[in-house]
Amino acid sequence: xxxxxxLSTGKTFAWGGGKSPFSVSYGKLMMWIFLLSDAFTFSSLxxxxxxxxxxxxxxxxxxxxxxxxxxxxNFVEEMKKAGLFVQDHWPAPELVFNHFPFIHGMxxxxxxxxxxxxxxxxxxxxxxxxxxxxxxxxxxxxANYMLLTIxxxxxxxxxxxxxxxxxxHEGARLDxxxxxxxxxxxxFFIVTGFHGFHVFSGVVLNVIIYLNVLAGTYxxxxxxxxxxxxxxxxxxxxxxxxFVFTFFYLI
Amino acid sequence: xxxxxxxxxxxxxxxxxxxxxxxxxxxxxLTVIDIALYFILLSYHSMLKNALFIILGVVKAWYIVGVFxxxxxxxxxxxYTIILPMIFVVFLVxxxxxxxxxxxxxxx
Numbered sequence: 001x002x003x004x005x006x007l008s009t010g011k012t013f014a015w016g017g018g019k020s021p022f023s024v025s026y027g028k029l030m031m032w033i034f035l036l037s038d039a040f041t042f043s044s045l046x047x048x049x050x051x052x053x054x055x056x057x058x059x060x061x062x063x064x065x066x067x068x069x070x071x072x073x074n075f076v077e078e079m080k081k082a083g084l085f086v087q088d089h090w091p092a093p094e095l096v097f098n099h100f101p102f103i104h105g106m107x108x109x110x111x112x113x114x115x116x117x118x119x120x121x122x123x124x125x126x127x128x129x130x131x132x133x134x135x136x137x138x139x140x141x142x143a144n145y146m147l148l149t150i151x152x153x154x155x156x157x158x159x160x161x162x163x164x165x166x167x168x169h170e171g172a173r174l175d176x177x178x179x180x181x182x183x184x185x186x187x188f189f190i191v192t193g194f195h196g197f198h199v200f201s202g203v204v205l206n207v208i209i210y211l212n213v214l215a216g217t218y219x220x221x222x223x224x225x226x227x228x229x230x231x232x233x234x235x236x237x238x239x240x241x242x243f244v245f246t247f248f249y250l251i
Numbered sequence: 252x253x254x255x256x257x258x259x260x261x262x263x264x265x266x267x268x269x270x271x272x273x274x275x276x277x278x279x280x281l282t283v284i285d286i287a288l289y290f291i292l293l294s295y296h297s298m299l300k301n302a303l304f305i306i307l308g309v310v311k312a313w314y315i316v317g318v319f320x321x322x323x324x325x326x327x328x329x330x331y332t333i334i335l336p337m338i339f340v341v342f343l344v345x346x347x348x349x350x351x352x353x354x355x356x357x358x359x
């Protein structure tokens with residue numbers, strides 16, 4: 001307490017200067033402020049989605065196809081003929097996102113995005129375990145958990161690349177959407193693309209931190225706060241995915 | 252003043268590891284509930300359903316920010332600085348969903 005300002009009354013003030021009133025370092029505080037601004041950016045995208053989604057008619061109830069049922073090659077065409085993919089109605093996510101790698105001809109609604117969600121939550125856990133190991137100054141543990149986090153992030157990016165490829169293969173473009181309203185595909189590419197870009201940046205940052213951990217930079221510095229700061233960013237990416245998932249696949 | 256007078260670090264609870272895993276299971280459970288609800292309420296459309304999904308999302312966000320991002324253990328001052336502005340976002344979400352619904356009614 002030697003550094004805090006003391007008034008003549010002898011009382012110390014949190015905002016008296018000379019110490020952090022938030023009790024966090026400058027870098028961590030700035031990371032929080034950055035994440036707040038980033039949260040606004042993502043909010044604006046998701047709110048745009050919500051607005052456009054609700055200015056169209058609700059998805060038509062699907063009574064034709066059940067989970068695990070066989071689907072043909074021309075699924076999108078069939079759904080168009082059956083009147084489930086039309087211009088006035090928002091497409092039902094379960095009918096759009098029903099593919100799974102290596103499994104062909106089966107209706108697996110939302111299975112793949114559930115897996116992606118699981119991967120991202122799990123990589124968030126390994127990240128926070130790395131932070132926790134950092135508090136105990138266990139270099140090897142931090143390194144291992146960082147590596148697992150990087151693998152999780154890369155796996156998620158791979159999944160997203162596959163999902164984009166499938167989506168494009170079915171004819172979706174920034175200005176064209178085979179499933180119905182045109183803005184559906186555009187919003188999908190922009191919002192998941194922007195999120196994927198964040199995941200990519202997160203993986204790059206994680207790799208840098210991982211290499212620094214291996215090189216013993218933080219061991220020498222005496223604390224693993226850099227791991228915490230990157231961890232904040234990584235959890236934020238996971239947090240955004242929670243809402244992307246809610247808005248795109250559930251609502 | 253020294254550059255790194257490593258602050259009076261806000262306390263990390265000693266059972267952090269078990270808290271992390273507990274949070275993981277809660278998040279996983281909530282996601283499973285989300286997906287189950289999606290299929291149960293598939294042919295049912297209302298603002299109430301959306302509210303339900305958004306609330307579940309906010310609960311998940313609470314656990315991620317609180318435990319994973321350590322916010323629960325930080326100073327209250329930091330918590331309010333970051334979380335209070337988000338209230339306006341929640342307000343905007345609700346406002347725009349209602350407005351979108353109204354646009355829909357005008358169109359059809």
